[in-house]
Amino acid sequence: MTPSPFGSSLRKDFFLEEDYTPLNHGSYGTYPRSVRPVLRHYQELAEQFPDRWSRFDMYPELRKNRELLGNLFHCDADELVFSPNASAAANTILRSFPFEQGDKVLYFATAYANVNSTLEFIRDHHKVELVKIELDYPLSDAAIVDLVHETLAAEKSKPGRPIRASVIDVLSSLPGVLFPYEAVNRICQDNGIITIIDGAHAAGQVPLDLHKTDPDFFFTNCHKWLFVPRGFAIIYVPRRNQGYIHPHTVNVAYRPHTEGTDTSSFEKEFASPGTIDHAQYFCVAEALKYRESLGGEEAIMQHNHDLAVRGGALVADILGTTVMENEDRTLTAAMVNVELPLKKDLALAPGDIATTFIKKLIYEHKTMASPFYNNGKWWVRLCAQVYVDLDDFKTGGEAILKTCQEINSL
Ligand SMILES: Cc1ncc(COP(=O)(O)O)c(C=O)c1O
Numbered sequence: 335m336t337p338s339p340f341g342s343s344l345r346k347d348f349f350l351e352e353d354y355t356p357l358n359h360g361s362y363g364t365y366p367r368s369v370r371p372v373l374r375h376y377q378e379l380a381e382q383f384p385d386r387w388s389r390f391d392m393y394p395e396l397r398k399n400r401e402l403l404g405n406l407f408h409c410d411a412d413e414l415v416f417s418p419n420a421s422a423a424a425n426t427i428l429r430s431f432p433f434e435q436g437d438k439v440l441y442f443a444t445a446y447a448n449v450n451s452t453l454e455f456i457r458d459h460h461k462v463e464l465v466k467i468e469l470d471y472p473l474s475d476a477a478i479v480d481l482v483h484e485t486l487a488a489e490k491s492k493p494g495r496p497i498r499a500s501v502i503d504v505l506s507s508l509p510g511v512l513f514p515y516e517a518v519n520r521i522c523q524d525n526g527i528i529t530i531i532d533g534a535h536a537a538g539q540v541p542l543d544l545h546k547t548d549p550d551f552f553f554t555n556c557h558k559w560l561f562v563p564r565g566f567a568i569i570y571v572p573r574r575n576q577g578y579i580h581p582h583t584v585n586v587a588y589r590p591h592t593e594g595t596d597t598s599s600f601e602k603e604f605a606s607p608g609t610i611d612h613a614q615y616f617c618v619a620e621a622l623k624y625r626e627s628l629g630g631e632e633a634i635m636q637h638n639h640d641l642a643v644r645g646g647a648l649v650a651d652i653l654g655t656t657v658m659e660n661e662d663r664t665l666t667a668a669m670v671n672v673e674l675p676l677k678k679d680l681a682l683a684p685g686d687i688a689t690t691f692i693k694k695l696i697y698e699h700k701t702m703a704s705p706f707y708n709n710g711k712w713w714v715r716l717c718a719q720v721y722v723d724l725d726d727f728k729t730g731g732e733a734i735l736k737t738c739q740e741i742n743s744l
Pocket of ligand 1: 361419532
């Protein structure tokens, strides 16, 4: 039998500290050592002759990297632009889309904190109305689809403007679960609602086919699961909508548009966000090369999923609790969520529980997994990755158990 290329022996390929048990890849990501020389090379190129590089030579290189990502995500390079991270991407789309006063925006209670705040910002500054759907997990995909149908029907019967846009996760952050984003995208579009898909965790964790899904707007981090250096996200905008948005750093290429289909300045507006270090944007080929050396996208995703399932079961066993899953087992991709054995009547405020938990894991146990509250219970999200194995889940699970016991006795 060929030995598995995956597991803690791969840790040497990354910069991770030797005695760190890395179970939280999802928050910030990290990239392999082999990508670092490429990053440095492009930083040096930019310094050798700054004018030549920044005015001319950089652009064809940026284009090549957009093409590589277009191939990976099944869309055209012309439909992809760079953004420093998913929070910036959400701001770009939500703050430049031409909402009208009273438009409604549909979103889910599990939306990422920064996205949530951006929605509150447009509520306060563009006078849109927010329509929230609560999600108490574990939920089946069918139950989520039902909630969407029910909400749309209820909103239709209300006076005022209709729902104009929706914000939909591919995988929500906390809980770290797969969301039926393709089905919800379709339902929203069938109801004339623009879809903005937050795929912050998607690239490198789940396969993407953007032309097939056909969202109105989509963004994903590449610095989380795809192994390129931070900060690296891309925004996908099909040509029909490119006239609707502008980068949030407006620059000399800005042109006003009245139609979404006006593509005339989209690429130029996003190409020059002022003077910044773009070096991470040139690292796509090297990151993909490393991923190929491990067997490629499918092998990585399969390993991470299998490990998340087995690791989650092991941690639930150690904690004496359960994994957050539904009957069809659609919630777990490479992140798994396990209930925490915390008392119901803790004296600490929820924010203090989370901070105490995180600090203890980081500083006393040299590991990390994100705690969160959903459906009346505390849970923890654990991430599988190519450099993680089952023993890491055991170490993490034992640290989590001790931490919960200590918090229970505070
Ligand atoms: C669903 C989701 N959206 C957006 C973000 C923001 O990503 P970033 O911190 O790279 O801006 C995150 C971060 O974890 C996320 O999980």
